[in-house]
Amino acid sequence: MYRDVDFYGLSEEEQQRLIRGKRVTTSDGLLREIPKGRPAVRIFEESLENLILKCLESGRYSIHELADEFGIEENDVRQIINKFRRHGRDDFTGESFKYNLLSEWNGVIRVKNMSQRHFEYSLETIPFFARIADPTLVLSLLEVEEQLFDLPVMAEGIPSNTASELDEIYALLFGEFWDIDPQAIFDEITNYERTYVETSLAPLPSVRALTEYEKIRSRFAQPDTVYNRFRNLEKSIRGISEEFTEIMNRGQPGVRMYQAVSIELFDMLRAAKLEDPRLVLKVEEAINNVASALDPEADNSVGTEEGMPGEIALEDEILAVLDEDWMTAEQVYNELPADVQMVSPQDSVQEALDEHAALGMISSRINGEDVEYSSKFGTVGLRDSP
Known part of the structure; x- marks a missing residue:
C-alpha cells in the first residue's frame, strides 16, 4: 500500500506532485501542502x-x-x-x-x-450479461422493451443456440467497445432467444432472459433509506431531461451516456415511487424520451461521446455532506470539496441551509449561540429545540 521513499529527500516539484495526487498522509490526514517541521509521512503506492x-x-x-x-x-x-x-x-x-x-x-x-x-x-460494475445483452442498460434498468420494439426490427425471434450474421456484426462492434474477445460475446448472445432492432447506435438485441434483467436491477438498487433522502426530486427530473435534450441537440449520445442516464432515471423512478408518486409520470416521460432517442429516424446528427453537462449545484453539494448529526454552517462549509468552496462563499452556504430548513427539507435548531442543521426532515417554518 505504501512506497518506501524518503519524502523529504525528493525535489519540491516531486513532493508537490505526490501531494496533488493525494498520495501523502500524516497522522493528521492527507497533506494539502508541503508540511513544516518535517513530520513523519506515508506515501501511498497510487492515488x-x-x-x-x-x-x-x-x-x-x-x-x-x-x-x-x-x-x-x-x-x-x-x-x-x-x-x-x-x-x-x-x-x-x-x-x-x-x-x-x-x-x-x-x-x-x-x-x-x-x-x-x-x-x-x-463500486458496482456493469455485470457481464449486461455488457453482452444490454450495453446501454435501457432494457434492464428502464424496462423499455415495448418502446424498443417500436423501432425497425432487423431480425425477430432468433432461436437460442443458432447464429446469424447480425450476431457476428454485434459481437465485433461491442467486443471493441468493451475490450472483450468478440467470440465470447458471440457465444454468450447466441445462448438466448433474441430479437435485433435497428437503433441510432447500432443493431441492439433484446433477449428472452427476464431473470437476468431483474438481477441487474437488483445489483444497482439502493436501500429505500437512500431514496427517501432525495431532495428536490422534481428539479432533478427536470434537470436530467434538459441535459439529455441538450446532448441530443449537439449530436447522438453514445453508449456511455445512455448508461449514465439510465442509472440516473432508475434512481429517480424508485425515489418518486417512495417520496412523491405524482412524479412517477414525469420520470416515465423522461424515460420515453431516452428510448425515443434510439430511433434511427430521429433527427440526430452523429456526434462523439459526451460527458454529463451542467454545473454542480451548491445545494446538491451541501446535501451530500450534511449528516444526521447536527452540524453548523461552518462545519458544513469546511466539508465541501475545495472547488466548491472556491466559488461559494460561506454566507451562501448559510443561506442555502436556512432556505432548505424553512421548507422542511432538513432540520435546524438553535443551540446556544449557534444554528445547527441535520439531514433529517424538519417541519416547515419551525426550528427544533436542542
Missing part, C-alpha cells in the same frame, strides 16, 4: 482515490472503515466518495467525475447497506 475505488470494487465499506484502513480522516474519504457520486461537471476542469468513473471503471458507487446509521458503499 488514494484509486485505492478507495479498489476497496469498494472488492466489497462494502463504510466511510469510517475506509478511514481506518488508510489511516486518514473520515472527511478525506467522504469527499472522494461524494465526488464520484455527484451529478454534473466540475466548474474548473469541466470533468464529470461520475461519468468518468463509469467510463474508466465500468461502474458507479452505490449505497448497499446501512450499519448502525452509517452507509456502506460499493
Whole structure:
C-alpha cells in the first residue's frame, strides 16, 4: 500500500506532485501542502482515490472503515466518495467525475447497506450479461422493451443456440467497445432467444432472459433509506431531461451516456415511487424520451461521446455532506470539496441551509449561540429545540 521513499529527500516539484495526487498522509490526514517541521509521512503506492475505488470494487465499506484502513480522516474519504457520486461537471476542469468513473471503471458507487446509521458503499460494475445483452442498460434498468420494439426490427425471434450474421456484426462492434474477445460475446448472445432492432447506435438485441434483467436491477438498487433522502426530486427530473435534450441537440449520445442516464432515471423512478408518486409520470416521460432517442429516424446528427453537462449545484453539494448529526454552517462549509468552496462563499452556504430548513427539507435548531442543521426532515417554518 505504501512506497518506501524518503519524502523529504525528493525535489519540491516531486513532493508537490505526490501531494496533488493525494498520495501523502500524516497522522493528521492527507497533506494539502508541503508540511513544516518535517513530520513523519506515508506515501501511498497510487492515488488514494484509486485505492478507495479498489476497496469498494472488492466489497462494502463504510466511510469510517475506509478511514481506518488508510489511516486518514473520515472527511478525506467522504469527499472522494461524494465526488464520484455527484451529478454534473466540475466548474474548473469541466470533468464529470461520475461519468468518468463509469467510463474508466465500468461502474458507479452505490449505497448497499446501512450499519448502525452509517452507509456502506460499493463500486458496482456493469455485470457481464449486461455488457453482452444490454450495453446501454435501457432494457434492464428502464424496462423499455415495448418502446424498443417500436423501432425497425432487423431480425425477430432468433432461436437460442443458432447464429446469424447480425450476431457476428454485434459481437465485433461491442467486443471493441468493451475490450472483450468478440467470440465470447458471440457465444454468450447466441445462448438466448433474441430479437435485433435497428437503433441510432447500432443493431441492439433484446433477449428472452427476464431473470437476468431483474438481477441487474437488483445489483444497482439502493436501500429505500437512500431514496427517501432525495431532495428536490422534481428539479432533478427536470434537470436530467434538459441535459439529455441538450446532448441530443449537439449530436447522438453514445453508449456511455445512455448508461449514465439510465442509472440516473432508475434512481429517480424508485425515489418518486417512495417520496412523491405524482412524479412517477414525469420520470416515465423522461424515460420515453431516452428510448425515443434510439430511433434511427430521429433527427440526430452523429456526434462523439459526451460527458454529463451542467454545473454542480451548491445545494446538491451541501446535501451530500450534511449528516444526521447536527452540524453548523461552518462545519458544513469546511466539508465541501475545495472547488466548491472556491466559488461559494460561506454566507451562501448559510443561506442555502436556512432556505432548505424553512421548507422542511432538513432540520435546524438553535443551540446556544449557534444554528445547527441535520439531514433529517424538519417541519416547515419551525426550528427544533436542542
